[in-house]
Amino acid sequence: MMLVYIGAIALLALLLVFVALYAIRQKDLLYAVLATGVVSLILSLVFLLLQAPDVALTEAAIGIALTTIVFVITIRNTSRYENENTQSKINTKKSE
Amino acid sequence: MKKFFVITLLAVLGFYLASTFCYMPFGENRMGAPVDEQTVGAYYLNQTAEVSQVSNVITAIVVNYRGFDTLGEVTVLFLASAGLASILYRRKEEDEEEVERLNQPSSSLLQTGSKFLFPLVVLLGIYVFIHGHLTPGGGFQGGAIIATGFLLMLIAYKKYHVSHGMLTWVESLAGILFVTIGIWGLVTGGTFLENSFLPKGTLNSLISGGAIPIIYIAVGFKVAAELTGVLDILLNTKDPIKK
Numbered sequence A: 001m002m003l004v005y006i007g008a009i010a011l012l013a014l015l016l017v018f019v020a021l022y023a024i025r026q027k028d029l030l031y032a033v034l035a036t037g038v039v040s041l042i043l044s045l046v047f048l049l050l051q052a053p054d055v056a057l058t059e060a061a062i063g064i065a066l067t068t069i070v071f072v073i074t075i076r077n078t079s080r081y082e083n084e085n086t087q088s089k090i091n092t093k094k095s096e
Numbered sequence B: 001m002k003k004f005f006v007i008t009l010l011a012v013l014g015f016y017l018a019s020t021f022c023y024m025p026f027g028e029n030r031m032g033a034p035v036d037e038q039t040v041g042a043y044y045l046n047q048t049a050e051v052s053q054v055s056n057v058i059t060a061i062v063v064n065y066r067g068f069d070t071l072g073e074v075t076v077l078f079l080a081s082a083g084l085a086s087i088l089y090r091r092k093e094e095d096e097e098e099v100e101r102l103n104q105p106s107s108s109l110l111q112t113g114s115k116f117l118f119p120l121v122v123l124l125g126i127y128v129f130i131h132g133h134l135t136p137g138g139g140f141q142g143g144a145i146i147a148t149g150f151l152l153m154l155i156a157y158k159k160y161h162v163s164h165g166m167l168t169w170v171e172s173l174a175g176i177l178f179v180t181i182g183i184w185g186l187v188t189g190g191t192f193l194e195n196s197f198l199p200k201g202t203l204n205s206l207i208s209g210g211a212i213p214i215i216y217i218a219v220g221f222k223v224a225a226e227l228t229g230v231l232d233i234l235l236n237t238k239d240p241i242k243k
Helices: A002-025 A029-049 A053-077 A084-095 B002-023 B040-052 B057-065 B067-088 B108-130 B139-156 B164-189 B212-236
Strands: none
Touching (some): A053 B139, B040 B057, B108 B139
């Protein structure tokens, strides 16, 4: 039982690292922001498994909903791609 | 030379970090609770239920034992929200009928869904902060959940506006209530936020814990008003590119 518990936390932590790396590597900032939202979701699950439900609730409300939406608003007011080259690359890929 | 300094700095930092973790066996009970009665962690875990009749020990620590810290946190949030408002808040201009929001009109699916979900989300938020002393959660969490509900409405309906005068009133009254309870404790009990002037009630009932639920309800209203104001201001800013 203990082993299953530790294994679940380890798996979630591993997933967390991979999603966070995706968020760093992604050039489309909208996807990157959504990935940070997923990081918060997994993190709140980890907090719940580590028996910290108060912190899990805070992470769920602030991390998943509010921070993500603030960044989405920021992206809409600025630009969606990390630089102009990637945007043109994606555009040409679409047109092909 | 610069690299040498950087490497030295990193080495010193690494040494102290590593030595800290070496002296501390993994998974050790560092708070000492409830084995060693002398530590502060054991005191909180053993005494909170008897002394302040609060079943969620974290709430008792956040609002009562560390209540002054919570007041500081609420002030930080207030300053952040006030700073954002002073930079970005936009009044209705002379020529425009109404402050236009950026988002496109949303689909009727989203509109109906958010109209249905909004009261439920707000109810959940209120539940979380009213039961802060009984179940996990409290003022901050409940306030953030309520702000999420308002966010749904702000996104779904282009014409939906939150009255900033109302938000200011709610925020100010909640803050004043918090400080008043603190000063009341100072007058009657001798220390700021002393929880001694209200009857404690019985453990695990809704009205228990003296002033703790009242403070958390005030914090909940304050946080909800601040975060809703921040979201409304952010959504109402003019598009700098398209203009």
